[in-house]
Amino acid sequence: MEKTVFITGANKGIGFGIAKHLGLCGWKVIIGARNERRAEKAIDELKSQGIDVLGWVHIELKDLDGIDKAAKEIAERYPELSLLVNNAGIPGDMSVDSQHTEISVIRETLDVNFVGTFALTKALIPLLSKNCGRIANITVPSEISPYWHPLAYVASKAAQNAMMGVMAIEFQQAGTPLEVFSVHPGPTTTDLNGNMSLPGFHDIETIGQKFAELICDGKNHQGEFIELYPIVKED
Ligand SMILES: NC(=O)c1ccc[n+]([C@@H]2O[C@H](COP(=O)([O-])OP(=O)(O)OC[C@H]3O[C@@H](n4cnc5c(N)ncnc54)[C@H](OP(=O)(O)O)[C@@H]3O)[C@@H](O)[C@H]2O)c1
DSSP: OOOOEEEETTTHHHHHHHHHHHHTTOEEEEEEEEEEHHHHHHHHHHHHOOEEEEEEOOTTOOOHHHHHHHHHHHHHHTTTTOOEEEOOOOOTTTTOOGGGOOOOHHHHHHHHIIHHHHHHHHHHHHHHHTOOOOOEEEOSSOOOSSSOHHHHHHHHHHHHHHHHHHHHHHHHHOSSEEEEEEEEEESSSGGGGOOOOOOOOHHHHHHHHHHHHHHOOOOTTTTTTEEESSSOOOO
């Protein structure tokens, strides 16, 4: 199998860490970004570290027509694509409780984290299944935590997690040669959280490395929700 990956939101944050560490493991990398300047900056940095970057594809997850165009471009330019990493995402408004959350914020967060992610996944399924590929979603758990529960964000990620679970069952039942799973990196210092760096937060290098180890572990992860840092329950 060709090791070619397309990562959305790969110009910075966790997506960039994943691009770098999959690249260091021998994967050929296609950068998903919504801005040429930011894409080129990331590509320069990755190439300077010896990573084989095939190019970049414009992807704005709020633009459904653009997503279809991007999927067509990927199928034409990179017919060997075997891994899609649905990484791009937005936080919504984490500063307010649910009753003060604007409907526009709920809509935008669902549009990016779920609808756009679903549209891209759907558009790339024919290519990925032809290549017996994989789809990995970067996400958070669906269970609501008493400590942290921003409505727009957790609702959009719960929908994305449902997409993963449904597709995994459908692929298995239909014998579609395609694997889909979700990965929770745990709290990571990035722009998404204002570069918060509290005890227990990870950095994008460690997350990229652990993600690359997971991708290269040779196991089937169909339908799994994988914690990169499993929660250890005390007795
Ligand atoms: N950081 C954490 O603690 C944490 C924990 C669990 C899960 N995650 C998940 O990890 C993923 C990456 O987050 P991050 O922390 O690395 O955030 P980040 O540093 O803010 O990066 C987000 C990436 O998504 C892109 N993006 C944002 N809106 C987009 C849109 N409408 N269309 C296409 N791309 C868009 C951004 O592009 P621009 O640069 O153009 O804005 C950027 O490349 C997200 O799905 C997030 O939910 C993060």
